[in-house]
Amino acid sequence: MITADRMAAVDENAAALGVPRKQLMESSGNAVARVVQRVADPGAAVALVCGRGNNGGDAFVAARFLDGDDVTVHLLGRPESIGTDIARENWAALTAADYETRVVRDSRSLALDDPDVVVDALLGTGVTGAPRQPERTAVEAINGTDATVVAVDVPSGVDADTGEAAGVAVDADHVVTFHDAKPGLEPLDATVTVADIGIPEAAERFTGPGDRRLLSRPADAHKGAFGEVLVVGGGPYTGAPALAGQAAMRAGADLVRVACPQAVASEVQGFEEGLIVRPFDGDRLRIDHLEHVQELAAAHDTVVLGPGLGDHEATLAAVRDFLADYDGRAVVDADALGVVPDVDTDATLLCTPHQGELRGMGGPSADDWRDRLDAVADFAAELGHTLLVKGAHDVITDGERARVNRTGNPGMTVGGTGDVLAGAAGALLSTQRPVDAGALAAYANGLAGDRVVDRQGYGLLASDLLPELPRTLWGGVDA
Numbered sequence: 001m002i003t004a005d006r007m008a009a010v011d012e013n014a015a016a017l018g019v020p021r022k023q024l025m026e027s028s029g030n031a032v033a034r035v036v037q038r039v040a041d042p043g044a045a046v047a048l049v050c051g052r053g054n055n056g057g058d059a060f061v062a063a064r065f066l067d068g069d070d071v072t073v074h075l076l077g078r079p080e081s082i083g084t085d086i087a088r089e090n091w092a093a094l095t096a097a098d099y100e101t102r103v104v105r106d107s108r109s110l111a112l113d114d115p116d117v118v119v120d121a122l123l124g125t126g127v128t129g130a131p132r133q134p135e136r137t138a139v140e141a142i143n144g145t146d147a148t149v150v151a152v153d154v155p156s157g158v159d160a161d162t163g164e165a166a167g168v169a170v171d172a173d174h175v176v177t178f179h180d181a182k183p184g185l186e187p188l189d190a191t192v193t194v195a196d197i198g199i200p201e202a203a204e205r206f207t208g209p210g211d212r213r214l215l216s217r218p219a220d221a222h223k224g225a226f227g228e229v230l231v232v233g234g235g236p237y238t239g240a241p242a243l244a245g246q247a248a249m250r251a252g253a254d255l256v257r258v259a260c261p262q263a264v265a266s267e268v269q270g271f272e273e274g275l276i277v278r279p280f281d282g283d284r285l286r287i288d289h290l291e292h293v294q295e296l297a298a299a300h301d302t303v304v305l306g307p308g309l310g311d312h313e314a315t316l317a318a319v320r321d322f323l324a325d326y327d328g329r330a331v332v333d334a335d336a337l338g339v340v341p342d343v344d345t346d347a348t349l350l351c352t353p354h355q356g357e358l359r360g361m362g363g364p365s366a367d368d369w370r371d372r373l374d375a376v377a378d379f380a381a382e383l384g385h386t387l388l389v390k391g392a393h394d395v396i397t398d399g400e401r402a403r404v405n406r407t408g409n410p411g412m413t414v415g416g417t418g419d420v421l422a423g424a425a426g427a428l429l430s431t432q433r434p435v436d437a438g439a440l441a442a443y444a445n446g447l448a449g450d451r452v453v454d455r456q457g458y459g460l461l462a463s464d465l466l467p468e469l470p471r472t473l474w475g476g477v478d479a
């Protein structure tokens with residue numbers, strides 16, 4: 001099952017892999033034609049009723065594959081108002097090659113001449129709300145025929161995710177849907193064919209630019225809508241919490257506070273004036289600081305726990321007690337990771353180990369990500385938390401869903417890049433599901449590293465990633 005949003009993301013990832021949408025439209029149209037030929041007798045009269053989006057475009061393609069049938073393509077609206085280049089190009093191909101086309105300027109004049117089969121290509125996954133005119137009249141005209149109705153992707157007027165219709169909807173006998181079943185088709189009384197349209201498996205498996213569609217920043221968003229993040233870190237290492245805090249800001253968090261030992265507070269503060277520091281006394285986290293940290297954590301959407309905390313016994317005891325009581329969302333990194341398998345917690349954790357840390361948690365080891373995938377998923381299920389296992393290919397899984405990230409390069413083995421990743425993941429975990437937050441953070445962090453290395457070669461600093469993060473996450477994404 002795939003939702004309309006996820007389908008759009010996979011489609012964009014496929015394009016990034018070199019399989020553009022026009023190619024998918026060709027396969028979609030072909031699949032529609034094959035179903036029409038299956039349900040109709042040879043030489044049947046077929047009317048394709050098309051809207052001005054890509055759903056209509058699929059039917060323009062289908063017409064070319066319906067050789068031998070009596071085919072008429074009805075376009076609802078003016079050809080100039082076709083909404084996408086690829087649909088327009090396929091319309092132009094029909095008219096140039098002398099197919100039987102009719103431009104329906106007034107939906108009341110849609111004459112279907114008693115066809116054997118009607119292909120409903122008015123509205124697909126791009127529909128919002130009830131069909132407006134002229135589509136509404138066309139839907140009624142389709143429902144008024146005795147023809148066998150084959151709907152393209154989803155019956156026009158039906159929401160592909162919910163199956164609900166906000167107004168009139170086409171009553172289809174068959175639905176040809178693409179790539180994967182849509183949840184909204186299940187409740188319908190129609191025969192559903194899922195057509196493989198040649199989307200590579202990698203477009204779903206690997207992170208890509210389409211995944212960023214999950215992120216949107218509506219103009220009317222209020223402060224706090226993108227998350228308030230608390231970084232709990234610092235002690236023996238001073239740069240780590242500052243890097244994580246900065247990364248959370250660059251990844252779009254509205255507000256970031258850092259809880260760190262007084263001994264490192266001025267250093268964290270000096271790193272970036274936007275970071276708000278809430279120090280506790282001494283030079284490392286201990287159980288006496290729990291109340292301070294718990295109070296702060298309760299006032300934030302997400303905690304990033306671990307960067308630079310160190311592995312002193314007293315610190316790990318405090319981490320253990322904190323997690324045992326906490327029931328919010330947290331990214332757990334670095335030395336805090338070792339505590340996770342031993343603690344019973346209601347918290348939602350996104351753990352970000354490298355392979356050595358994963359072994360330290362009792363997790364599996366394998367050199368190749370393909371061999372690791374199932375074992376890591378099993379281990380995540382056993383833990384009851386989400387894992388982002390860092391490597392040349394990062395594996396992100398909650399035991400049910402698994403994604404793999406391929407961005408990043410050997411220049412990123414330098415210290416601090418993991419702190420940047422943890423901070424970015426913290427920001428994203430405020431608004432996204434853990435697997436999505438981990439996948440997006442890994443993708444953006446790796447891509448940031450790739451861009452730095454493209455520009456200046458190896459020898460990057462973790463802080464070089466920070467200014468790249470906003471563009472790798474948000475660049476070129478419609479709000």
Ligand SMILES: NC(=O)C1=CN([C@@H]2O[C@H](COP(=O)(O)OP(=O)(O)OC[C@H]3O[C@@H](n4cnc5c(N)ncnc54)[C@H](O)[C@@H]3O)[C@@H](O)[C@H]2O)[C@@H](O)CC1
Pocket residue numbers: 007008010011021024025028051052053054055056057058083084122123124125126127128129130131132133135152153154178197
């Ligand atoms: N990966 C994908 O997502 C693929 C999608 N394809 C096709 O593309 C379709 C989605 O195409 P689009 O996004 O262009 O959208 P649609 O073709 O579903 O509809 C978009 C058009 O309908 C209009 N519209 C929206 N709501 C309306 C309403 N309530 N009343 C009247 N008009 C309304 C929009 O202004 C726009 O012109 C899919 O359903 C499928 O058929 C395929 O070509 C192949 C791959």
Ligand SMILES: [K+]
Pocket residue numbers: 055120121122123124151152153154155156
């Ligand atoms: K349709």
